[in-house]
Amino acid sequence: MKKLSYLVFIGIGLVVGCQSGVDVNEPPAGAPAFSGEGYRPIYASENEVNQVTTEAPQPLKKPGKIYVRGNYLFINEQGKGIHLIDNADPRNPKKMSFIKILGNVDMAVKGNFLYADNGPDFVVLNIADPTQVKVEKRITNAFPSPSYPPYNQIYFECVEASKGVVVGWEKVKMNRPKCFR
Amino acid sequence: MKNFNLATLCALCFAFALGCATDKSADVNPNSQTGTGGSMARFAIVGDVLYCVLPDKLQVYSIANPTNPVSAKTIPLTVGLETIFPYKNALFIGANAGMYIFDNQQPDSPVLLSSYFHVQSCDPVVVQGNYAYVTLRGGSGCRRMATASTLDVVDVTDLKSPRLINSQTMESPYGLGVSGDQLFVCEGDRGMKIFDLADPKQPKLKHVIGDIKAYDVIPTSKSLLVTGDGGLIQYGLQEGGKLEVLSKLAIEP
Numbered sequence: 176m177k178k179l180s181y182l183v184f185i186g187i188g189l190v191v192g193c194q195s196g197v198d199v200n201e202p203p204a205g206a207p208a209f210s211g212e213g214y215r216p217i218y219a220s221e222n223e224v225n226q227v228t229t230e231a232p233q234p235l236k237k238p239g240k241i242y243v244r245g246n247y248l249f250i251n252e253q254g255k256g257i258h259l260i261d262n263a264d265p266r267n268p269k270k271m272s273f274i275k276i277l278g279n280v281d282m283a284v285k286g287n288f289l290y291a292d293n294g295p296d297f298v299v300l301n302i303a304d305p306t307q308v309k310v311e312k313r314i315t316n317a318f319p320s321p322s323y324p325p326y327n328q329i330y331f332e333c334v335e336a337s338k339g340v341v342v343g344w345e346k347v348k349m350n351r352p353k354c355f356r
Numbered sequence: 357m358k359n360f361n362l363a364t365l366c367a368l369c370f371a372f373a374l375g376c377a378t379d380k381s382a383d384v385n386p387n388s389q390t391g392t393g394g395s396m397a398r399f400a401i402v403g404d405v406l407y408c409v410l411p412d413k414l415q416v417y418s419i420a421n422p423t424n425p426v427s428a429k430t431i432p433l434t435v436g437l438e439t440i441f442p443y444k445n446a447l448f449i450g451a452n453a454g455m456y457i458f459d460n461q462q463p464d465s466p467v468l469l470s471s472y473f474h475v476q477s478c479d480p481v482v483v484q485g486n487y488a489y490v491t492l493r494g495g496s497g498c499r500r501m502a503t504a505s506t507l508d509v510v511d512v513t514d515l516k517s518p519r520l521i522n523s524q525t526m527e528s529p530y531g532l533g534v535s536g537d538q539l540f541v542c543e544g545d546r547g548m549k550i551f552d553l554a555d556p557k558q559p560k561l562k563h564v565i566g567d568i569k570a571y572d573v574i575p576t577s578k579s580l581l582v583t584g585d586g587g588l589i590q591y592g593l594q595e596g597g598k599l600e601v602l603s604k605l606a607i608e609p
Contacts, residue, residue, distance in 0.1 A: 235605055236609065242391055285389050
């Protein structure tokens with residue numbers, strides 16, 4: 176009888192020990208519990224990143240930062256590029272074109288030149304003709320892409336360099352990923 | 357009072373137009389070569405210099421030859437740099453550990469004057485006159501220690517010794533913009549708050565636009581541009597500080 180209770184006791188101890196030992200759902204110290212959603216890197220090949228093209232006006236989907244220069248208005252489409260808008264009449268802004276710039280977040284303009292980040296690269300674009308934007312200069316790896324998304328206290332899939340250049344992050348449903356910040 | 361506000365605004369516009377070679381508010385002059393970003397911007401141009409705020413350094417490029425940026429200076433700082441706001445002869449750099457103030461009388465060679473540290477947060481900054489307005493956003497997205505969000509007023513009369521003089525609780529503040537006697541603070545999904553700056557040391561809440569999503573705001577002479585998850589909205593400033601919707605560019609999911 177005594178033996179049996181010892182066994183039961185040890186058995187319970189093992190189960191409890193195993194649970195706390197291998198429980199992957201235990202959040203890291205100080206971290207909130209995983210909500211079922213995390214950030215996944217959006218990858219592109221170097222070749223894709225290099226393709227800066229002028230396209231027909233596109234719908235606003237996930238607008239990011241904005242920039243104003245004279246009558247022009249620039250709206251970043253997060254990670255995708257920049258909407259060029261004629262804002263001479265603020266009651267009637269007109270989309271002129273969309274400049275596809277993968278990984279774009281930030282921009283600044285002086286005269287006819289638009290300075291933008293293009294993933295890890297820094298590009299100078301000539302926007303004298305907004306329907307035919309030209310790349311004047313590319314400085315590669317001016318903004319080394321961090322291996323984490325631009326948020327704190329979140330879970331994300333760890334970056335795998337072999338998959339390409341990270342040009343953005345998307346929040347999606349996933350199993351709890353390994354990385355957290 | 358209305359006339360006084362208008363006069364103040366005009367005086368400010370005039371002052372900005374005069375100072376526009378070195379002033380952030382260059383957009384007030386539609387013929388200006390350089391534009392302006394919102395308070396969340398990481399890039400800013402002053403004269404022939406482009407500043408890029410990287411997470412751990414301030415990268416200074418000379419764009420004297422506009423098609424060939426040349427690295428002029430790299431200034432390493434602590435990690436967590438987020439925003440840049442040039443104002444007069446200074447650069448205000450918001451970081452998630454505080455704010456750095458640089459003298460940039462020589463734009464290609466900024467010199468660190470002071471740093472202002474507070475609890476860790478996200479903090480875009482805008483400046484007008486002797487006061488910097490900083491939003492500190494608490495919550496899981498930003499601040500590790502989930503404390504209250506605030507709108508702080510920092511006296512920067514002496515750029516070498518910034519002083520916190522006012523702090524008020526906010527909900528979830530993001531970008532902000534200042535123009536004349538009005539301060540616009542974006543509150544994310546909770547809309548935009550408009551503060552009266554009759555006393556620039558003590559912003560007084562006078563109006564809330566609750567039915568929009570506001571992430572960043574740029575006041576220009578023609579319109580007030582507000583961006584967020586819903587798209588871009590432009591407002592006209594009417595007499596007495598009232599806002600009228602001029603146009604919307606809505607998102608198309």
